[in-house]
Amino acid sequence: AQSVSQHNHHVILSEAASLELGCNYSYGGTVNLFWYVQYPGQHLQLLLKYFSGDPLVKGIKGFEAEFIKSKFSFNLRKPSVQWSDTAEYFCAVNAPNTDKLIFGTGTRLQVFP
Amino acid sequence: GAVVSQHPSRVICKSGTSVKIECRSLDFQATTMFWYRQFPKQSLMLMATSNEGSKATYEQGVEKDKFLINHASLTLSTLTVTSAHPEDSSFYICSARGTGNTEAFFGQGTRLTVV
Numbered sequence: 001a002q003s004v005s006q007h008n009h010h011v012i013l014s015e016a017a018s019l020e021l022g023c024n025y026s027y028g029g030t031v032n033l034f035w036y037v038q039y040p041g042q043h044l045q046l047l048l049k050y051f052s053g054d055p056l057v058k059g060i061k062g063f064e065a066e067f068i069k070s071k072f073s074f075n076l077r078k079p080s081v082q083w084s085d086t087a088e089y090f091c092a093v094n095a096p097n098t099d100k101l102i103f104g105t106g107t108r109l110q111v112f113p
Numbered sequence: 114g115a116v117v118s119q120h121p122s123r124v125i126c127k128s129g130t131s132v133k134i135e136c137r138s139l140d141f142q143a144t145t146m147f148w149y150r151q152f153p154k155q156s157l158m159l160m161a162t163s164n165e166g167s168k169a170t171y172e173q174g175v176e177k178d179k180f181l182i183n184h185a186s187l188t189l190s191t192l193t194v195t196s197a198h199p200e201d202s203s204f205y206i207c208s209a210r211g212t213g214n215t216e217a218f219f220g221q222g223t224r225l226t227v228v
Protein backbone atom coordinates (compact mmCIF):
# COMPACT_ATOMS: atom_id res chain seq x y z
CA ALA A 1 0.00 0.00 0.00
CA GLN A 2 1.12 3.53 -0.63
CA SER A 3 2.39 5.12 2.53
CA VAL A 4 4.66 7.50 4.36
CA SER A 5 7.28 5.95 6.64
CA GLN A 6 9.22 7.51 9.45
CA HIS A 7 11.86 5.13 10.67
CA ASN A 8 12.74 6.78 13.94
CA HIS A 9 9.93 6.52 16.44
CA HIS A 10 11.73 8.03 19.39
CA VAL A 11 14.95 10.00 19.32
CA ILE A 12 16.79 11.24 22.40
CA LEU A 13 19.56 13.79 22.02
CA SER A 14 21.59 16.16 24.09
CA GLU A 15 21.57 19.84 23.29
CA ALA A 16 23.91 20.85 20.44
CA ALA A 17 23.77 17.38 18.90
CA SER A 18 22.90 17.09 15.23
CA LEU A 19 19.55 15.72 14.15
CA GLU A 20 18.39 13.76 11.16
CA LEU A 21 14.92 12.26 10.96
CA GLY A 22 14.12 9.91 8.13
CA CYS A 23 11.05 10.05 5.93
CA ASN A 24 10.29 7.84 2.96
CA TYR A 25 7.21 7.67 0.82
CA SER A 26 5.96 5.16 -1.68
CA TYR A 27 3.96 7.33 -4.06
CA GLY A 28 5.01 7.63 -7.68
CA GLY A 29 4.69 10.78 -9.69
CA THR A 30 4.90 14.34 -8.50
CA VAL A 31 4.41 14.82 -4.80
CA ASN A 32 4.45 17.73 -2.40
CA LEU A 33 6.29 17.07 0.83
CA PHE A 34 5.96 18.58 4.28
CA TRP A 35 7.39 18.41 7.76
CA TYR A 36 5.16 19.44 10.63
CA VAL A 37 6.01 19.84 14.30
CA GLN A 38 3.67 19.40 17.25
CA TYR A 39 4.97 20.88 20.49
CA PRO A 40 3.49 19.43 23.68
CA GLY A 41 -0.09 20.58 24.05
CA GLN A 42 -0.07 22.57 20.85
CA HIS A 43 -1.41 22.15 17.34
CA LEU A 44 0.53 21.17 14.28
CA GLN A 45 2.78 23.79 12.78
CA LEU A 46 4.47 23.71 9.40
CA LEU A 47 8.27 23.51 9.59
CA LEU A 48 8.97 23.42 5.88
CA LYS A 49 7.65 22.21 2.56
CA TYR A 50 8.85 21.12 -0.83
CA PHE A 51 6.85 21.61 -4.00
CA SER A 52 9.51 21.92 -6.71
CA GLY A 53 12.88 23.48 -7.44
CA ASP A 54 15.89 23.29 -5.14
CA PRO A 55 15.67 19.93 -3.37
CA LEU A 56 17.30 21.37 -0.27
CA VAL A 57 14.61 23.23 1.59
CA LYS A 58 15.17 25.52 4.52
CA GLY A 59 12.45 25.98 7.09
CA ILE A 60 11.87 27.77 10.33
CA LYS A 61 13.93 27.41 13.50
CA GLY A 62 17.05 26.24 11.66
CA PHE A 63 15.50 23.12 10.18
CA GLU A 64 16.14 21.94 6.66
CA ALA A 65 15.16 18.93 4.58
CA GLU A 66 16.48 17.36 1.44
CA PHE A 67 14.30 15.80 -1.22
CA ILE A 68 16.04 12.88 -2.92
CA LYS A 69 13.74 11.71 -5.65
CA SER A 70 15.67 8.53 -6.43
CA LYS A 71 15.37 7.44 -2.83
CA PHE A 72 11.79 8.64 -2.32
CA SER A 73 13.09 10.39 0.76
CA PHE A 74 12.63 13.74 2.47
CA ASN A 75 14.81 13.66 5.58
CA LEU A 76 14.69 16.44 8.13
CA ARG A 77 17.91 17.85 9.58
CA LYS A 78 19.12 20.36 12.09
CA PRO A 79 22.83 20.88 12.82
CA SER A 80 22.44 21.69 16.51
CA VAL A 81 19.26 20.94 18.45
CA GLN A 82 17.97 22.85 21.44
CA TRP A 83 15.91 21.78 24.43
CA SER A 84 13.00 23.72 22.92
CA ASP A 85 13.01 21.38 19.91
CA THR A 86 11.49 18.68 22.07
CA ALA A 87 8.32 17.79 20.17
CA GLU A 88 6.66 15.32 17.84
CA TYR A 89 7.69 15.60 14.19
CA PHE A 90 5.52 14.44 11.33
CA CYS A 91 6.41 13.98 7.70
CA ALA A 92 3.50 14.34 5.30
CA VAL A 93 2.95 13.80 1.60
CA ASN A 94 0.35 15.34 -0.66
CA ALA A 95 -0.50 12.29 -2.72
CA PRO A 96 -0.43 12.81 -6.51
CA ASN A 97 -3.67 13.78 -8.18
CA THR A 98 -5.59 13.87 -4.93
CA ASP A 99 -6.35 16.38 -2.22
CA LYS A 100 -5.13 14.07 0.49
CA LEU A 101 -2.33 14.87 2.90
CA ILE A 102 -0.99 11.62 4.31
CA PHE A 103 1.05 11.60 7.47
CA GLY A 104 3.86 9.40 8.65
CA THR A 105 3.74 7.78 12.04
CA GLY A 106 5.66 10.59 13.69
CA THR A 107 8.95 10.82 15.55
CA ARG A 108 9.11 11.88 19.15
CA LEU A 109 12.21 13.96 19.79
CA GLN A 110 13.45 14.56 23.30
CA VAL A 111 16.33 16.95 23.82
CA PHE A 112 18.04 17.05 27.18
CA PRO A 113 20.04 20.06 28.39
CA GLY B 114 0.28 31.68 7.95
CA ALA B 115 -3.47 31.40 7.69
CA VAL B 116 -5.55 30.71 10.77
CA VAL B 117 -7.84 27.76 11.31
CA SER B 118 -9.95 27.77 14.44
CA GLN B 119 -11.45 24.62 15.88
CA HIS B 120 -14.12 24.57 18.55
CA PRO B 121 -14.51 23.27 21.16
CA SER B 122 -10.99 22.41 22.26
CA ARG B 123 -12.28 19.89 24.79
CA VAL B 124 -15.62 18.17 25.18
CA ILE B 125 -16.91 15.47 27.45
CA CYS B 126 -20.15 13.78 26.54
CA LYS B 127 -22.23 10.88 27.68
CA SER B 128 -22.30 7.66 25.75
CA GLY B 129 -25.10 7.68 23.18
CA THR B 130 -25.17 11.43 22.65
CA SER B 131 -23.92 13.35 19.64
CA VAL B 132 -21.17 15.94 19.54
CA LYS B 133 -20.50 18.60 16.93
CA ILE B 134 -17.03 19.98 16.27
CA GLU B 135 -16.57 23.13 14.23
CA CYS B 136 -13.65 24.06 12.03
CA ARG B 137 -13.40 27.59 10.69
CA SER B 138 -10.91 29.23 8.37
CA LEU B 139 -10.63 32.77 9.69
CA ASP B 140 -8.76 34.64 6.99
CA PHE B 141 -9.05 32.59 3.83
CA GLN B 142 -11.58 30.58 1.89
CA ALA B 143 -11.14 26.90 2.50
CA THR B 144 -12.20 25.01 -0.57
CA THR B 145 -11.01 21.75 0.95
CA MET B 146 -11.11 20.64 4.55
CA PHE B 147 -9.73 17.52 6.09
CA TRP B 148 -10.66 15.74 9.29
CA TYR B 149 -8.13 13.64 11.14
CA ARG B 150 -8.16 11.49 14.21
CA GLN B 151 -5.09 11.16 16.38
CA PHE B 152 -4.74 8.41 18.95
CA PRO B 153 -2.36 8.90 21.87
CA LYS B 154 1.26 8.87 20.76
CA GLN B 155 0.24 7.98 17.23
CA SER B 156 0.05 9.73 13.91
CA LEU B 157 -2.85 11.54 12.33
CA MET B 158 -5.23 9.26 10.50
CA LEU B 159 -7.19 10.90 7.72
CA MET B 160 -10.89 10.32 8.23
CA ALA B 161 -12.40 12.27 5.38
CA THR B 162 -11.89 15.02 2.84
CA SER B 163 -14.60 17.54 2.11
CA ASN B 164 -14.93 20.11 -0.62
CA GLU B 165 -17.28 23.02 -0.17
CA GLY B 166 -20.75 22.19 -1.36
CA SER B 167 -19.99 18.53 -1.98
CA LYS B 168 -20.37 15.35 0.00
CA ALA B 169 -17.34 14.33 1.98
CA THR B 170 -15.11 11.53 0.78
CA TYR B 171 -14.46 9.11 3.61
CA GLU B 172 -11.42 6.95 4.03
CA GLN B 173 -11.78 3.21 4.14
CA GLY B 174 -13.01 1.99 7.49
CA VAL B 175 -14.54 5.31 8.56
CA GLU B 176 -18.28 5.09 9.12
CA LYS B 177 -19.93 7.94 7.27
CA ASP B 178 -23.16 7.58 9.24
CA LYS B 179 -21.29 7.89 12.49
CA PHE B 180 -19.00 10.74 11.56
CA LEU B 181 -21.15 13.25 9.73
CA ILE B 182 -19.23 15.94 7.90
CA ASN B 183 -20.77 19.10 6.55
CA HIS B 184 -18.87 21.71 4.54
CA ALA B 185 -21.65 24.12 3.71
CA SER B 186 -19.55 27.26 3.31
CA LEU B 187 -16.02 28.25 2.34
CA THR B 188 -15.14 29.04 5.93
CA LEU B 189 -16.88 26.36 7.96
CA SER B 190 -16.88 22.60 8.18
CA THR B 191 -18.41 20.55 10.96
CA LEU B 192 -17.83 17.02 12.18
CA THR B 193 -20.64 15.43 14.15
CA VAL B 194 -19.90 12.28 16.08
CA THR B 195 -23.27 10.59 16.37
CA SER B 196 -24.23 8.18 19.14
CA ALA B 197 -20.80 8.51 20.64
CA HIS B 198 -19.22 5.62 22.50
CA PRO B 199 -16.14 5.48 24.70
CA GLU B 200 -14.09 4.07 21.82
CA ASP B 201 -14.75 7.31 19.93
CA SER B 202 -12.74 9.16 22.55
CA SER B 203 -9.82 10.69 20.71
CA PHE B 204 -8.19 13.87 19.49
CA TYR B 205 -9.87 15.18 16.35
CA ILE B 206 -8.04 17.65 14.15
CA CYS B 207 -9.22 19.58 11.14
CA SER B 208 -7.16 21.24 8.46
CA ALA B 209 -8.10 23.56 5.66
CA ARG B 210 -6.66 24.44 2.30
CA GLY B 211 -7.56 27.24 -0.08
CA THR B 212 -7.89 27.22 -3.85
CA GLY B 213 -4.58 26.66 -5.62
CA ASN B 214 -2.79 26.43 -2.29
CA THR B 215 -1.21 23.09 -1.60
CA GLU B 216 -0.40 23.96 1.99
CA ALA B 217 -2.95 22.95 4.59
CA PHE B 218 -3.37 24.82 7.87
CA PHE B 219 -4.37 23.02 11.03
CA GLY B 220 -6.80 23.72 13.79
CA GLN B 221 -5.92 23.34 17.45
CA GLY B 222 -7.69 20.02 17.73
CA THR B 223 -10.59 18.82 19.86
CA ARG B 224 -10.13 16.37 22.69
CA LEU B 225 -13.32 14.27 22.84
CA THR B 226 -13.96 12.13 25.88
CA VAL B 227 -17.02 9.90 25.90
CA VAL B 228 -18.03 8.65 29.33
